[in-house]
Amino acid sequence: MMLRYALQTIRDRKGGFLGALLALMCAAALVTACGTLLETGLRGRIETERYAAAPLIVSADQNVHRTTVKHKGNGKTKVKHKAKPVAERAWLPAATADRIRNVDGVREVVPELTFLAVPVARSTGKPATSSTPSYGHSWASASLTPFVLTAGRPPVSAEDVVIDRSLAERTGLKPGDRLTVQSTGAPRPYRISGVAAPAHRGDLRQQTSLFFSGAEAARLSARPGQVTALGVVPAPGTDLDRLKRQVEQALGGTTAQVSTGDDRGPVEFLDAAGARIKLVSMGGAMGGTSLLVAILVVVGTFALSIQQRHRELALLRAIAATPRQVRRLLGREALVVGAVAGVLGSLAGLPLAGWLHSRFIDMGAIPPSLERTAGIFPVFAAVAVTLLGAWAAARISGRRIARIRPAEAMAESTVERERPAAVRIAAGLVLLAGGGALVAVLGSLRTEAASTPVTFLAVVVLATAVSLLGPLLVKVAAALLAGPLRPAGSGGTLATANIRGNSTRMAAVVTPLTLLIAMTCTVLFVQPTLGDAARAQAREGTRATWVLSSQGPGVPSAAAETVRRTQGVTAVTEVVRTTVRVGLEKFTAQGVTQAGLAHTWDPEVTSGSLAGFAARPGTAAISELAAEQLGLHAGSELKVHLGDGTPTTLTVAAVYTRGLGFGDLTLPHDLVARHMDNPLAATVLVAGDSDRSRLAAALQKFPGIAVLAPATADRLHADRQQQNAEVNYLAMGLVLAFTAIAVVNTLAMSVSERIREFAMLRLAGATRRQVLRMLRIEALSLLLIAAVVGTGIALAVLTAFSIGMTGSAAPTVLPSVYATVVGAAALLALVASTLPGRLALKVSPVEVATSRQ
DSSP: OHHHHHHHHHHHTHHHHHHHHHHHHHHHHHHHHHHHHHHHHHHOOBOOSTTTTOSEEEEOOOEEEEEEEEEOTTSOEEEEEEEEEOSSOOOEETTHHHHHTTSTTEEEEEEEOOEEOEEEOTTTOOBSSOSSOEEEEEGGGGGGTTEEEEEEOOOOSTTEEEEEHHHHHHHOOOTTOEEEEEOSSSOEEEEEEEEEEETTSOOOSSOEEEEEOHHHHHHHHTOTTEESEEEEEEOTTOOHHHHHHHHHHHTTTSOOEEEEGGGHHHHHOHHHHHHHHHHHHHHHHHHHHHHHHHHHHHHHHHHHHHHHTHHHHHHHHHTTOOHHHHHHHHHHHHHHHHHHHHHHHHHHHHHHHHHHHHHHHHTTSSOTTBOOOOOSHHHHHHHHHHHHHHHHHHHHHTHHHHHSOHHHHHHHHHSOOSSOOHHHHHHHHHHHHHHHHHHHHHTTOOSHHHHHHHHHHHHHHHHHHHHHHHHHHHHHHHHHHHHHHGGGTHHHHHHHHHHHHTHHHHHHHHHHHHHHHHHHHHHHHHHHHHHHHHHHHHHHHBOOSEEEEESSSOBOHHHHHHHHTSTTEEEEEEEEEEEEEETTEEEEEEEEOOTTHHHHBOOOEEEEOHHHHHHOTTEEEEEHHHHHHHTOOTTOEEEEEOTTSOEEEEEEEEEESOHHHHOSEEEEHHHHHTTOSOOSBSEEEEEESOOHHHHHHHTTTSTTEEEEOHHHHHHHHHHHHHHHHHHHHHHHHHHHHHHHHHHHHHHHHHHHTTHHHHHHHHHTTOOHHHHHHHHHHHHHHHHHHHHHHHHHHHHHHHHHHHHHHHSOSOOOOOHHHHHHHHHHHHHHHHHHHHHHHHHHHTSOHHHHHHSOO
């Protein structure tokens, strides 16, 4: 019975439910997209390419481990084991192959070397490959794919290289041509001895492969006595699962890992394995923020929809409908709308997830080797969340109309209540206090990982407080606007009266506008605040006269050594960057040349001395933040796992303040570079009175290396930071788009239900132009309220973020960007109010006045 009434109500009031349907559809699409990204991070397949012909791969452990033993009072102990991945590839001792060669069922063990090898244009030094990474290997491991020659011969001397067919087709190279390769040392020309391609399959899609002779590959890898992995080829008829167990037994006592099937992909593509963690984090953050925003928007939309039906529901109460029946009716309506919206929205969310995945790949946030997983769980989750959200929103929004006496309900259907319910005001004040507490906590957080989720949570909590306190806020704002709007004539007077007399309805419009402005400003200004502070520290701490930068994978040490011998140069500092782990905590680190460091670098040391770090190889300098987190000081012992997981112990020689500009840890260059996949310098700092032309002449045999002024290098660094920030903008852009849709949706619902009010104004003598002018003044007044409140929220949150992260209470706010945000919100508000208003005014006022309400 109640379901039939609900369906009849939806059929009769399609326009009123359309807004709720649209809001729920957008919420379902967002939840599906974020859930798909999350599922891809958890279960996404990473298909192997290089190891396709090796059913079993032995590799080094790519994690740092920590085991803690906790003794309980009842004599029991609790053992907890944790592991975290390292940033660079961990290598195996080459002698590991001897342990498994004689295992029963093993036909062959093929050592693999994978190292940086980028073909570059001889004239410009730019990579000759496309966006895919390029790696070098020994020709002896070509059978792991397997690669076979399609032209030429294998590499037999140190001058030979075999290129893959894909590279040959893109560049037009053939056997006998010369090719310059930038590997771990100085760029070197090679003679192309052959072209190879995978047998029985197409070209590798995710990488470019170059093959060298065994001796040359070992020299270029710069890892004597070590291998990247071991490919195990089983004898015919061998059971792979049994062989895996036997190999694991043979490797007992070592940290080597054995992988088969799809587990080989993460061994080959370390960046894809790391991207899984990033995608889980990104999908979770997007999903959580989207869910909070969706709850706020959907509840507001249902509240407005139910408010527009106040008279209808009051009549139901007056003809003896019980509170339970009204609640059940609203619940059934919400479930029907939620079911339709959940199905349609989740179906729309699947292509949205595919688009997001492809955009993240294009931006370099995740590698293409991580395949998207399109499972049913995100779809079911989206439908379930939509149903639950719709039902809860309807029950919350209809709580008062179902609870109050019928006579009181009839009275409120005609005239809005003087002030909101005490419970609503109390809840709003509690959330306001909670938002203030989050802002206070944000001011004490000093890491980006900790502060970012709190930043957006604070915005949503404060916006929710605005939604609850909105009617009071709108009444106060209407009183303040009465004077400024008086010169606008009758339109201004009517707009002020409408805003004051319909504060609840107007508050439903102010809330999404406030959220849109606050969230957009926060998203757009968080990264510039952090980036500007980091660049300012780097700029103030760089004493170098010139900076060397490469258009290729980096600046080789040979180039830095050449510059050192150039007349007028007093110091050259090579800088490599990676991440390391202290315990299980991850820290950004840079490796710097210690000799002459004081001439090129000033991190603003507060304890210890930079000279002490520069003079001793077994030392480190750390930022104040890292020192505080780790409880260290000058003279303390620092135990670090380097980029590839190699443990080392250093002595803290200096503590500095400019950690944003130079990273948490500064270590000796050679120590860090030896344990990186790409040991080439990211930048080289040059001090002295040598001019640019002299340095450029010295670097002629190193194409692609530019001599830049520090200011120019700073701008390039800013451009790279902007590219990284674009990922965050895209991730949060969907949430902002949803909020913008909610703004349009709410305004359109609010205006479209005022057709009787417009008719009465027309009958009282107002022209269509005057009514539309009133609507525009209303929209701009509500925008002004939302802009003031939203800007206040964003400014409070950004200031707290800036205090915590940079130590300064001055966040970076770009006036032109801010003006664009407010201008876009104004355009949305005007369009979403004027267009429905024009449609409503097309109906004859007499026809509306005499129609059944």
